Amino acid sequence: ADELARRAAAVGTGGISSDDPDAIEKLRDELAHIEDAQHKMKAANKIIRKGNIAELAELGLTDDQIAKITTPDYMGRKGFPSYALSNNNANARRIAQRIKELEALQNRADLEIAGKGYTYREDTTENRVMFVFEVKPDSETRAILKRHAFKWSPSRNAWVRQLTNAGIYAGSQVRAALENADA
Numbered sequence: 001a002d003e004l005a006r007r008a009a010a011v012g013t014g015g016i017s018s019d020d021p022d023a024i025e026k027l028r029d030e031l032a033h034i035e036d037a038q039h040k041m042k043a044a045n046k047i048i049r050k051g052n053i054a055e056l057a058e059l060g061l062t063d064d065q066i067a068k069i070t071t072p073d074y075m076g077r078k079g080f081p082s083y084a085l086s087n088n089n090a091n092a093r094r095i096a097q098r099i100k101e102l103e104a105l106q107n108r109a110d111l112e113i114a115g116k117g118y119t120y121r122e123d124t125t126e127n128r129v130m131f132v133f134e135v136k137p138d139s140e141t142r143a144i145l146k147r148h149a150f151k152w153s154p155s156r157n158a159w160v161r162q163l164t165n166a167g168i169y170a171g172s173q174v175r176a177a178l179e180n181a182d183a
Contacts, residue, residue, distance in 0.1 A: 018162065019127050024102050031095045038088050044069060045079040105163060113175070120175055122163060129167040130158040131174065144177045 016026045040059050047055045048070065056066045072078050111122040119132045130153075131145065148170040150159040161167045 018102060018105075018164070024099055024106070027095055027099050027102070031092060031099065034088060034092045034095065038085065038092065041080040041085055041088065045085075048079040101165065115175060115178060118178065120171060121158075122168065122171070124163065126156075127163045128156075128160045129163050129171045130156060130160045131171075132156075132158040140181065141178065144174055144181075148174050150174065 016023050016030070020026065040061070043059055044056055044061065047053070047059075053066070053070055056070075057063075061069075069079050073081075105124065105127075108122070108124055110124055111120075113120040117134055118137075121130045121132065122128075123130065129150075131150065133141075137145070145159045148161075149167075150161045150170070153160045161170060
């Protein structure tokens with residue numbers, strides 16, 4: 001019962017999927033939260049260096065947080081450690097980059113290319129790169145698709161992969177391999 005309660009509590013705490021239609025908005029909210037935390041950590045360290053511990057409560061820090069950051073570590077250092085600021089800043093840059101990539105993919109137009117016995121499609125509404133074959137591809141072709149992380153989707157009757165820069169590149173590699181295999 002405890003295990004089920006723990007699992008139920010974890011629902012919704014995972015990452016933000018690129019398939020989510022509100023992904024960009026959720027990422028912007030997360031970025032704002034991270035940047036706010038960064039400013040609070042910097043301000044707290046500044047206050048601690050000045051010695052005005054009473055001002056920490058004005059930043060919105062709890063008593064437990066104040067006690068933790070004002071207690072010296074094994075080296076006698078107080079405040080938020082530099083690695084916490086570095087990690088937080090790296091997360092902010094990563095999320096900002098992801099927002100940029102998702103916006104670029106959102107502005108991308110659908111693409112459809114007919115090849116020898118297949119149709120290559122980049123579908124922005126489904127967020128998928130896909131290969132649709134007229135007949136079941138031979139084992140060599142299936143091996144090429146699997147090698148480039150394409151999965152068979154019976155509901156779409158196509159070999160699919162998520163529409164990302166890596167997925168688009170993999171699609172171009174598969175198209176080149178299929179064209180060379182027929183030559």
